[in-house]
Amino acid sequence: MRRIVLWAMSTLTVLVLLFSYNTSRSSTALVAAEGRQVTTTSKSSDSTGSTSGSSAASSTDSAGQDPSAASGSTSSAGSSGSSASSSAAKTYSGDAxxxxxGNVQVQITVKNGKITAADVLQVPMNDRHDEMINSMAVPVYNDEAVSAxxxxxxxxxxxxYTWQGYTQSLQSAIDQAHL
Known part of the structure; x- marks a missing residue:
């Protein structure tokens, strides 16, 4: 009888210690993740240059607020004349x-038939774990989309899961841009 009680108490102690152990959600990792979240919005403006980055970011934000109007105007401009659409930078929002x-939505900027910038309009940020993962993954995905x-x-x-949504939304934006 003493062995059974000793075994049960030992098992219970090990389970309590196991479930109370914090793995990747330590306070230092959260501070680093919160600091990197800012880089997701400024990453595309850094690649275009500091002087033109602020104007490019403001035009992306205005197009990002009304994606239906942006996609409607870009598709009509693309069909009316290809020479005018290839010289000016245009933004295309993919499907959410x-x-x-949660939802993932990507927006690309196309100039001269090439993707010059990629940015996310929506990405899951429900809790600190989502923030930590997506603040590190989204800038990598944005750079990969431009280079690939x-x-x-x-x-x-x-x-x-972010990658699956990102690639599907990116492909939707690429299809809208007719690339």
Whole structure:
């Protein structure tokens, strides 16, 4: 009888210690993740230059607020004349893709038939874990989209659901841009 009680108490102690152990959600990791969240919006403006980055970011924000108007105007401009659409930078918003943790929506900027910038309009940020993962993965996905010039980008470990939504929305924006 004493062995059974000793075994049960030992098992209970181990389970309590196991479930109270904090893994990747320590306070230092959260502080680093909160600091990197700011880089997701400024990453595309850094790649275009500091003087033109602020004007490019403001035009993206105005187009991002009304994605239906932006996609409607870009598709009509693309069909009316290809020479005018290839010289000016245009933004295209992809479809909002529902993932397990929330919607992911990508917006691309196209100039001279090439993707010059990619940015997310929506990404899951429900809790600190989402913030930590997406603040590190989204800038990588944005850089990969610009360098690959397609939706064939590598997945960041730990951000598979974001990657699935990102690539589907990116492909939708690429299709709207007729690339």
């Amino acid at each position: 893709i529902m993932t397990r943790y 010039q397609s939706a064939q980008i590598d997945v960041v470990s730990g951000a598979t």
